[in-house]
Amino acid sequence: MTPRSPRQDRPTTTSPSPSPIPSPAASTTARAWAELLRLPALFTVPGDTLAGAATTGTRPNPRTLLAIASSLCLYEAGMALNDWADQTEDALERPHRPLPSGRIRPAAALAAAGALTATGLALAARAGRPALAVAAPLAATVWAYDLALKRTPAGPAAMATARGLDLLLGATATGGSARPALPAALTLATHTLAVTTVSRGETRGGSPLAPLAALITTGTLAWTLTRTPGAPGTASSRYSAAAPSRHPAADALRTALAAAFLTTSGRPLLHATLNPSPPLTQRAVGGGIRAMIPLQAALAARSGALASALLTAALAPAARRFARKVSVT
Numbered sequence: 001m002t003p004r005s006p007r008q009d010r011p012t013t014t015s016p017s018p019s020p021i022p023s024p025a026a027s028t029t030a031r032a033w034a035e036l037l038r039l040p041a042l043f044t045v046p047g048d049t050l051a052g053a054a055t056t057g058t059r060p061n062p063r064t065l066l067a068i069a070s071s072l073c074l075y076e077a078g079m080a081l082n083d084w085a086d087q088t089e090d091a092l093e094r095p096h097r098p099l100p101s102g103r104i105r106p107a108a109a110l111a112a113a114g115a116l117t118a119t120g121l122a123l124a125a126r127a128g129r130p131a132l133a134v135a136a137p138l139a140a141t142v143w144a145y146d147l148a149l150k151r152t153p154a155g156p157a158a159m160a161t162a163r164g165l166d167l168l169l170g171a172t173a174t175g176g177s178a179r180p181a182l183p184a185a186l187t188l189a190t191h192t193l194a195v196t197t198v199s200r201g202e203t204r205g206g207s208p209l210a211p212l213a214a215l216i217t218t219g220t221l222a223w224t225l226t227r228t229p230g231a232p233g234t235a236s237s238r239y240s241a242a243a244p245s246r247h248p249a250a251d252a253l254r255t256a257l258a259a260a261f262l263t264t265s266g267r268p269l270l271h272a273t274l275n276p277s278p279p280l281t282q283r284a285v286g287g288g289i290r291a292m293i294p295l296q297a298a299l300a301a302r303s304g305a306l307a308s309a310l311l312t313a314a315l316a317p318a319a320r321r322f323a324r325k326v327s328v329t
Contacts, residue, residue: 046315048169049064052169052171055183063173069123070123074166081147085146161189167181184299254298267287293319
């Protein structure tokens with residue numbers, strides 16, 4: 001329990017006592033950790049689990065919540081570890097980041113990454129052995145990417161693998177099997193691969209080929225999302241709205257979410273294709289990260305889980321609002 005300050009004896013008045021004002025040091029520290037962990041990007045994580053759970057035909061249950069919590073921990077572990085591994089590079093290219101600016105000690109970032117990873121694995125274990133069997137390689141992929149693979153040709157593929165595994169974590173925790181979620185995981189991994197490839201030029205700029213390829217990928221995925229059941233990524237379901245082709249509302253929702261995905265990711269990618277400067281490339285990467293939410297929601301809707309789709313889509317406004325205060329890249 002938090003100790004309370006002793007109260008002085010004085011006459012009772014009707015005027016309220018002034019609210020405590022956070023100290024500047026505490027506010028600065030909180031801001032630094034929010035930047036290190038890239039908190040706005042956190043809103044893109046629960047949709048992985050919900051989209052995976054939707055493919056199983058089983059309604060979300062307590063194990064699904066454990067998988068969401070596990071995913072959040074593993075994702076934030078990757079964020080902290082990323083800056084710890086990049087502190088030398090960031091000192092030259094991003095001196096304002098929490099570690100090179102001295103607002104957070106490197107040892108604290110590394111300790112946070114380790115603690116978050118351990119917590120994520122423990123939560124996955126509580127969700128069941130199948131979930132842990134996915135969470136363990138997910139954690140290993142995150143650490144391998146940050147410490148060894150990031151600057152190699154295998155870097156984007158490793159990041160895509162991590163995101164696909166995150167969706168499979170939701171499926172295995174909820175239904176016990178990853179098989180029905182494989183097409184949806186491949187869709188999410190493909191988008192992640194495109195965005196990660198573009199991100200390699202966000203500090204120096206570069207060729208328009210990467211954003212152009214990502215733009216084409218985005219358009220292709222958006223078209224795929226609007227296809228009727230039986231298309232790749234569609235799984236049978238026991239939901240009452242499991243057949244979107246027979247429910248106009250489900251079709252409309254799926255189409256709207258696919259359009260939101262295309263707009264959120266495609267517009268900044270078009271700008272970066274026309275001018276692959278660092279600022280526009282960074283915006284394209286940020287748009288690709290935020291586009292995860294409508295993509296996840298569309299995948300859930302295509303599996304017939306309309307409630308999960310709407311819940312996931314509702315995270316988008318919060319992600320946009322927080323992204324105005326803390327960068328997601």
